[in-house]
Amino acid sequence: MNVALFVPCYVNQFYPQVAIATLELLEKLGCKVHYPLQQTCCGQPMANSGYEHLSQGCNDLFIDNFSGFDYIVCPSGSCTLHIKDHLHSKKDEDAAVAIRKHVYELTEFLTDVLKVKTLNASFPYKVGVHQSCHGQRGLHLSQMSELVGKPFSKPGQLLSMVKDIELVELNRKDECCGFGGTFCVAEEAVSVKMGKDRVADHTAHHVQYITGADMSCLMHLEGILKRQKSAIVVKHIAEILNSQ
Amino acid sequence: MVPEKQKRIKDQVSTYITKLLNRLNSRDKILAAVKKNQPPQQILPGLETLGKKGAGDVAQFTTVFTNIGGKIYEVDSYETVIKTVQEQFPTAWKVATPIEELDEIANVDLNGFNDPHALQTVDLAILQPQFGVAENGAVWLSETDMKVRVLPFICQHLAVVLQAKQLVPTMHEAYTRIGDKQYGFGAFIAGPSKTADIEQSLVLGAHGPKSMTLFLFP
Amino acid sequence: MTQGKKHPALSEKFNADEPRVNWHDETLWFIREKRDKAAWQIPEWETLRDTASQIKHNVLSNLSEYLVQFEEQAKRNGVTVHWAADAEEHNKIVRKILQQHNVIKIIKSKSMLTEECGLNEYLAKEYIDVIDTDLGERIVQLAHEHPSHIVLPCIHWKKEEIGELFHKHLKTPKGNADPKFLTNAARLDLRQSFLTRRVAITGVNFAVAETGEFVVCTNEGNADMGAHLADVHIACMGIEKLIPKREHLGVFLRLLTRSATGQPITTYSSHFRKPRIGQQLHIVLVDNGRSTQLGREDFRNSLKCIRCGACMNTCPVYRRSGGHSYHATIAGPIGSILQPNLDMKKYADLPFASTLCGSCTNVCPVKIDIHDQLYKWRQVLTKEGYSPVTKTIAMKTMAATLSKPGIFTFAGKAGRWVMKQLPFIVNNRLNPWYKQRDMPAPPKESFTEWYQKNRKE
Numbered sequence A: 001m002n003v004a005l006f007v008p009c010y011v012n013q014f015y016p017q018v019a020i021a022t023l024e025l026l027e028k029l030g031c032k033v034h035y036p037l038q039q040t041c042c043g044q045p046m047a048n049s050g051y052e053h054l055s056q057g058c059n060d061l062f063i064d065n066f067s068g069f070d071y072i073v074c075p076s077g078s079c080t081l082h083i084k085d086h087l088h089s090k091k092d093e094d095a096a097v098a099i100r101k102h103v104y105e106l107t108e109f110l111t112d113v114l115k116v117k118t119l120n121a122s123f124p125y126k127v128g129v130h131q132s133c134h135g136q137r138g139l140h141l142s143q144m145s146e147l148v149g150k151p152f153s154k155p156g157q158l159l160s161m162v163k164d165i166e167l168v169e170l171n172r173k174d175e176c177c178g179f180g181g182t183f184c185v186a187e188e189a190v191s192v193k194m195g196k197d198r199v200a201d202h203t204a205h206h207v208q209y210i211t212g213a214d215m216s217c218l219m220h221l222e223g224i225l226k227r228q229k230s231a232i233v234v235k236h237i238a239e240i241l242n243s244q
Numbered sequence B: 001m002v003p004e005k006q007k008r009i010k011d012q013v014s015t016y017i018t019k020l021l022n023r024l025n026s027r028d029k030i031l032a033a034v035k036k037n038q039p040p041q042q043i044l045p046g047l048e049t050l051g052k053k054g055a056g057d058v059a060q061f062t063t064v065f066t067n068i069g070g071k072i073y074e075v076d077s078y079e080t081v082i083k084t085v086q087e088q089f090p091t092a093w094k095v096a097t098p099i100e101e102l103d104e105i106a107n108v109d110l111n112g113f114n115d116p117h118a119l120q121t122v123d124l125a126i127l128q129p130q131f132g133v134a135e136n137g138a139v140w141l142s143e144t145d146m147k148v149r150v151l152p153f154i155c156q157h158l159a160v161v162l163q164a165k166q167l168v169p170t171m172h173e174a175y176t177r178i179g180d181k182q183y184g185f186g187a188f189i190a191g192p193s194k195t196a197d198i199e200q201s202l203v204l205g206a207h208g209p210k211s212m213t214l215f216l217f218p
Numbered sequence C: 001m002t003q004g005k006k007h008p009a010l011s012e013k014f015n016a017d018e019p020r021v022n023w024h025d026e027t028l029w030f031i032r033e034k035r036d037k038a039a040w041q042i043p044e045w046e047t048l049r050d051t052a053s054q055i056k057h058n059v060l061s062n063l064s065e066y067l068v069q070f071e072e073q074a075k076r077n078g079v080t081v082h083w084a085a086d087a088e089e090h091n092k093i094v095r096k097i098l099q100q101h102n103v104i105k106i107i108k109s110k111s112m113l114t115e116e117c118g119l120n121e122y123l124a125k126e127y128i129d130v131i132d133t134d135l136g137e138r139i140v141q142l143a144h145e146h147p148s149h150i151v152l153p154c155i156h157w158k159k160e161e162i163g164e165l166f167h168k169h170l171k172t173p174k175g176n177a178d179p180k181f182l183t184n185a186a187r188l189d190l191r192q193s194f195l196t197r198r199v200a201i202t203g204v205n206f207a208v209a210e211t212g213e214f215v216v217c218t219n220e221g222n223a224d225m226g227a228h229l230a231d232v233h234i235a236c237m238g239i240e241k242l243i244p245k246r247e248h249l250g251v252f253l254r255l256l257t258r259s260a261t262g263q264p265i266t267t268y269s270s271h272f273r274k275p276r277i278g279q280q281l282h283i284v285l286v287d288n289g290r291s292t293q294l295g296r297e298d299f300r301n302s303l304k305c306i307r308c309g310a311c312m313n314t315c316p317v318y319r320r321s322g323g324h325s326y327h328a329t330i331a332g333p334i335g336s337i338l339q340p341n342l343d344m345k346k347y348a349d350l351p352f353a354s355t356l357c358g359s360c361t362n363v364c365p366v367k368i369d370i371h372d373q374l375y376k377w378r379q380v381l382t383k384e385g386y387s388p389v390t391k392t393i394a395m396k397t398m399a400a401t402l403s404k405p406g407i408f409t410f411a412g413k414a415g416r417w418v419m420k421q422l423p424f425i426v427n428n429r430l431n432p433w434y435k436q437r438d439m440p441a442p443p444k445e446s447f448t449e450w451y452q453k454n455r456k457e
Helices: A009-014 A016-028 A044-048 A057-066 A077-086 A093-102 A104-112 A133-138 A154-159 A188-206 A215-227 A237-241 B003-023 B026-037 B058-067 B077-089 B102-103 B115-123 B170-179 C008-016 C018-040 C045-061 C061-077 C087-100 C110-117 C119-125 C135-142 C157-170 C177-197 C222-227 C246-258 C291-295 C300-304 C309-316 C332-342 C360-361 C370-383 C390-401 C405-421 C447-454
Strands: A001-005 A032-034 A070-076 A101-104 A126-130 A164-167 A209-212 A233-236 B071-074 B124-129 B131-133 B136-140 B157-163 B185-189 B212-217 C080-084 C105-109 C129-132 C198-204 C206-208 C214-218 C232-238 C268-272 C280-286
Touching: A001 A016, A009 A016, A009 A215, A009 C405, A016 A032, A016 A237, A016 C447, A044 A077, A044 C370, A044 C390, A057 A093, A057 C390, A070 A077, A070 A093, A070 A104, A077 A101, A077 A133, A093 A101, A101 A154, A104 A154, A104 A237, A126 A154, A126 A188, A126 A215, A133 C360, A154 A237, A188 A215, A188 C008, A188 C018, A209 A215, A209 A237, A215 A233, A233 A237, A237 C157, B026 C061, B026 C080, B058 B071, B058 B131, B058 B212, B058 C300, B071 B077, B077 B102, B077 B124, B077 B212, B131 B170, B136 B157, B136 B170, B136 C360, B157 C129, B170 C246, B185 C370, C018 C309, C045 C061, C045 C246, C045 C300, C061 C080, C061 C280, C061 C405, C080 C087, C087 C110, C087 C119, C087 C198, C087 C280, C105 C119, C105 C177, C110 C119, C110 C232, C119 C129, C119 C332, C119 C405, C129 C135, C135 C157, C135 C177, C157 C177, C177 C222, C198 C222, C206 C246, C214 C222, C214 C246, C222 C268, C291 C300, C291 C332, C300 C332, C300 C370, C309 C332, C332 C360, C332 C370, C360 C370
Parallel strands: A001 A032, A001 A070, A070 A101, A126 A164, A126 A209, A209 A233, B071 B212, B124 B157, B157 B212, C080 C280, C105 C129, C105 C198, C198 C232, C232 C280
Antiparallel strands: B131 B136, B136 B185, B185 C268, C206 C214, C214 C268
16 A cells, blocks of 8 residues: 655654654554655644635645545644645646545544454553644544544544554543643743643543644643643653553 | 726715625525525435334332432322322412312412512412423423413422323423414423533522422323 | 733633633533433434534525525514525614614523624614623623623623622622522522513524424523513524525434533423514524525535534634634634634634644534535635735745755755754743743754665665
């Protein structure tokens, strides 16, 4: 299976280990992974801030890099959702539409396309799962607490295949962490308060690691954890699923 | 025509139209604006798949009604109702009821007066709703059941007499029961008046009755 | 009171008292949880939401026809129908009715529409005394404040503070903060108002085009105590409050209170169709920007709103900033998509007071795509020029950097170098991130660099 790897801009620059883990995991599961070298960003930071009209350059670059792949996989719910909902091109809208149909977030790719049933991973720690909003409510990676419907969780399904992992139940299953893109600095007070409250929920359940499908949420929580000198460490789900 | 003259005529026409529009009353202005901006037609959904068939579940109604602060007495006759009222409520109370079978305990005349303020001293009003709704513990009364509109609200305590077989499962069946009745006023009443406005602390007895008692016939 | 301050500054102020924020947040979260419990009691809950949404879509696509039908039916029932194009006209209509009856003291039950029109302030200027009879509204009225939540007006007040307020205005004993005692004090005090005032103003939860009737939902019974004793009942409503048929009330009354407070239904759902014999019943239909919003393709669905407040209860930002931080009549997620329609400049900050988490859209009983509309308003407001210049410059720089691989690589490398070698450049108080969070540790290389070293053939 030919897969193109789409790496979020800040993961590329600040959390390369997440992209490495994603690459290794996909290869372990039998994919031939291509990494378009000229990729940069999906354009979400500008678009969510009201500057969608400035993201055309990013869009065209994305289309140049990712056209022609049957599967584009990204270890980020929000970036994937942004491409799915907002990739447009004045130059070649057909190419944009094709890409939107073929882009997948990592965990949904594993459960829905590769249909992974077992993993050769071990992570003997107590782990809290952060449900990133765009992945959950946008991509439906797991059931939403507001809705009356059957529970399901693609990340949860994959994590339960990891040996010796202990997943904890939080008090608030899917409350937002407060990152929200430029919200994290434009509304700093509320953003941090939201992050602190999420951290407190995990801390109250004595987790050793907080994981999730979006490094942006984890980056925000990590910033608060480090400021609190907490022993809790954040780890992207790709790293856990790829752990030996 | 000379351009200046053209412009003058254009301005005059524009002013005239503006004056005309301003003389349009708000009703016409609003309706015109709404009509202009209405989205394309979307058809009404049917309601057939909603609700429950059959009669309303008595156990469900009892549970919900109690949870919302009401008190239920299961009775089999009006004599029992009278006896319960005499036992549970002070004999000095002013009791108003249009239910003939309860004439014995009624001491407020509900006939032929025209000032609702006169009912401000009623301690207990006993009314007969048309039916109850199992899913939310509400009973439906129309103006004729109330006799005077303010009665079920102004009394200090409210009691109702209801037959269990007059229970419907959900609000959908409730409105089927109501049909196209031409009441002047009607209300669903679900338990005593209440508020949680002070730090989400539930208090029974806001501006309406402080308690609601339901005498449930089979 | 908020003096032109915007949401970020106001919510920063709100967050200065962390224990109080926790209390506000937990109180509203508790209501969200009650809502969830109530929804789970109805296996067909999602179908109900869908049905309600479709009914409202039908209403919006036939609104002018339903308005005419409603007016016709209401008039036939003996009701006087008035039309107000804007807030000022609404206020003038109310005042005229009061003047015709020589009334200078009135009672009012909950109506966010009258809040929107600034009715109380307008009437005060005309020396007309208005007493708000909903307990929460009475509390904020005595405190000279506006409601902070459309359903729970004084959710931001603690009981000790209410006790102090009642001690001052109702002469309750000092230090008494018992909700039961205070509520009873309000009951006795307001009962006098109900018994003596001759004009009652109420809101409208739903108006039925088919029958010309309207429904008012309360837990306290204050709308009824007012309306059934008054000589004149004036009901004020936004034109979007219509529903086509009486049977549709079944759908909406099942959704409204469960969404708002988790109760299966309000204590009173009062259906007013005709005036009481000897009484006058007036309905004031208000536009005030609604017809404009109807014309906005991306935002017209905000008019489906039935004012339940569920979006506020679930919003993690609202719970941690409080209604007053939105400096608007309607706060929270729904307010953020309604208010910019009235004044883009004044409310340009509201759609940005959100992480676009989407919880609001999920709890909305009429399935308004709130978080999608928040995103779209951001684009509109930016294009209309309501973004600060500094932000535009930053965004243009970001767009340039992110659309050119060469610059992107260089910027990333430079950033990592600075963070490693000269950390104080980013680790200081000028960096808003750094105020309460540590920066991420700079890795030695980007993923692209690692890939080029380790994988590129």
